[in-house]
Amino acid sequence: MGHLSAPNDIEDLLRTLSPQVLGALVRRFDDFDICEDAVQEALLAAATQWPREGVPANPRGWLTVVASRRRTEMWRSESARRRREEAAFASAPADIELGAVLDDSLELLLLCCHPSLTPVSQVALTLRAVGGLTTAEIARALLVPEATVAQRISRAKQRIKASGARFRLPPEAERSECLAAVLHVLYLVFNEGSTASSGATLHRVDLIAEAIRLMRQLHDRLPEDGEVSGLLALMLLTDARRPARVSDDGALVPLAEQDRGLWDAQTIAEGAALITHTLATAPVGPYQLQAALAAVHDEAPRAEDTDWQQILGLYELVRTIAPGPMVTLNRIVAVAMVRGPDAGLRELATAERDPALTGNHRVDAVRAHLLEMSGDLPAARDHYRLAAQRTLSIPEQRYLAARATRLAPDDHA
Amino acid sequence: MKYLILIYSNPQSREIWNSFSRDQRAAGLRDYAALHESMVASGELIVSEALADPSLAKRVTSHEGQALVTDGPYAEVKEYLAGFFLLECPSMERAIEQAARIPEAAFGLVEVRAIMALDGWDI
Numbered sequence: 001m002g003h004l005s006a007p008n009d010i011e012d013l014l015r016t017l018s019p020q021v022l023g024a025l026v027r028r029f030d031d032f033d034i035c036e037d038a039v040q041e042a043l044l045a046a047a048t049q050w051p052r053e054g055v056p057a058n059p060r061g062w063l064t065v066v067a068s069r070r071r072t073e074m075w076r077s078e079s080a081r082r083r084r085e086e087a088a089f090a091s092a093p094a095d096i097e098l099g100a101v102l103d104d105s106l107e108l109l110l111l112c113c114h115p116s117l118t119p120v121s122q123v124a125l126t127l128r129a130v131g132g133l134t135t136a137e138i139a140r141a142l143l144v145p146e147a148t149v150a151q152r153i154s155r156a157k158q159r160i161k162a163s164g165a166r167f168r169l170p171p172e173a174e175r176s177e178c179l180a181a182v183l184h185v186l187y188l189v190f191n192e193g194s195t196a197s198s199g200a201t202l203h204r205v206d207l208i209a210e211a212i213r214l215m216r217q218l219h220d221r222l223p224e225d226g227e228v229s230g231l232l233a234l235m236l237l238t239d240a241r242r243p244a245r246v247s248d249d250g251a252l253v254p255l256a257e258q259d260r261g262l263w264d265a266q267t268i269a270e271g272a273a274l275i276t277h278t279l280a281t282a283p284v285g286p287y288q289l290q291a292a293l294a295a296v297h298d299e300a301p302r303a304e305d306t307d308w309q310q311i312l313g314l315y316e317l318v319r320t321i322a323p324g325p326m327v328t329l330n331r332i333v334a335v336a337m338v339r340g341p342d343a344g345l346r347e348l349a350t351a352e353r354d355p356a357l358t359g360n361h362r363v364d365a366v367r368a369h370l371l372e373m374s375g376d377l378p379a380a381r382d383h384y385r386l387a388a389q390r391t392l393s394i395p396e397q398r399y400l401a402a403r404a405t406r407l408a409p410d411d412h413a
Numbered sequence: 414m415k416y417l418i419l420i421y422s423n424p425q426s427r428e429i430w431n432s433f434s435r436d437q438r439a440a441g442l443r444d445y446a447a448l449h450e451s452m453v454a455s456g457e458l459i460v461s462e463a464l465a466d467p468s469l470a471k472r473v474t475s476h477e478g479q480a481l482v483t484d485g486p487y488a489e490v491k492e493y494l495a496g497f498f499l500l501e502c503p504s505m506e507r508a509i510e511q512a513a514r515i516p517e518a519a520f521g522l523v524e525v526r527a528i529m530a531l532d533g534w535d536i
Contacts, residue, residue, distance in 0.1 A: 120456055120501065144459055144501060152456035392414070394529045 018132030226282025
């Protein structure tokens with residue numbers, strides 16, 4: 001046994017090694033569901049033994065051997081048929097190639113984001129199998145009971161097994177579709193982390209850091225992919241604002257009112273450089289455009305310095321390649337900033353006929369904002385109130401109600 | 414998104430239940446168990462409970478740090494909350510689809526409420 005390490009170092013090491021070991025096992029044995037259970041047990045064994053006895057000289061080899069043994073035991077107990085047992089014996093675990101394992105994380109991500117799974121299951125499975133988080137940590141992070149997460153994971157593994165999915169890169173033709181699912185899952189993880197703000201969520205595992213870590217791994221593996229780079233840049237440029245997103249009293253602060261001095265300049269520089277390089281070299285995609293939008297905001301020293309003309313141009317592009325109701329509304333805000341609130345209100349009147357926007361509180365929120373810009377304060381207040389009443393987001397409700405109050409400080413209705 | 418499915422009880426639904434034979438009741442409970450099981454299997458169920466009779470409810474009033482407890486006001490109420498499912502699912506449409514499978518939905522006694530969340534901040 002090698003040197004002793006602090007528990008936190010061991011935890012980090014295990015989380016790095018977990019997908020590598022799982023990748024090696026699945027590459028060797030193909031039965032993802034059993035391998036995943038076996039790796040969890042090996043990690044548990046390491047988490048108890050290593051702090052006491054020291055980290056072995058080859059920790060990845062140690063985990064791989066323990067997990068392989070465990071996998072064979074599980075596999076035997078699952079199918080007692082002699083023929084298969086003999087086969088299992090013949091493929092004893094010692095000959096696993098450790099050299100190739102570093103490259104397995106992409107295959108593992110693709111498997112965890114398999115199209116037969118629901119998004120909630122993809123997220124849970126990715127966090128466990130690739131992120132190396134325990135079921136309890138995932139439950140705390142997602143604010144659902146541990147039993148729910150355990151159920152999602154075991155169900156997901158059964159589905160992967162039933163679908164006959166294999167641990168390998170899909171053919172080139174299908175790859176971009178599969179990769180899109182992976183990016184979507186990592187984006188969900190990132191957004192889930194971004195919601196953590198106060199009180200009940202203080203103890204959430206840092207999903208933002210986890211999403212960025214996995215995104216960096218993916219980017220190392222696929223540096224030429226424009227959307228991979230775009231999503232990494234988007235995460236960096238969004239996360240850089242995190243220190244300014246929450247005020248002292250725990251309320252979330254909208255972009256225009258944030259103290260930009262609190263933004264993380266180094267992360268902004270990294271994200272901006274990445275997206276600038278990517279836009280110049282790769283075919284454009286939605287994540288890249290979102291990142292470019294974030295970069296325009298991040299590079300304005302003050303809210304009033306924001307280059308709205310450029311933002312409007314980017315939204316015109318987003319509207320072409322990835323239209324959606326939120327894109328429509330955000331573009332209308334940009335229209336109002338460039339051409340004035342009346343132009344925005346006219347476009348809003350047309351846009352809200354889209355069924356996807358009918359009854360959406362954000363239409364009221366945008367209308368309130370444009371009415372406030374145009375000086376019609378009573379109407380603005382009414383629409384802020386309406387939006388506050390209809391939103392499902394507590395921070396948004398606080399913000400919208402505060403805007404309404406600010407426009408009518410004497411009105412306690 | 415999280416949704417709370419509320420199941421109410423009223424005199425009509427209680428009368429129907431009381432008129433059931435033993436077999437019918439057993440079948441009804443099996444339907445509930447199957448519904449519960451399928452929500453667990455889909456990973457959507459967070460928690461589900463049945464509430465005790467409203468005559469057992471207590472109303473609590475705090476006054477200067479002291480709790481004053483009175484019997485619930487519900488003993489005479491004809492329609493009351495009888496149980497709930499808390500689900501996590503992608504949309505209100507999906508929550509409604511699940512709610513429609515609850516037997517009480519046949520009597521208009523099932524309600525779906527969206528849960529407020531800490532996310533959705535993109536103004």
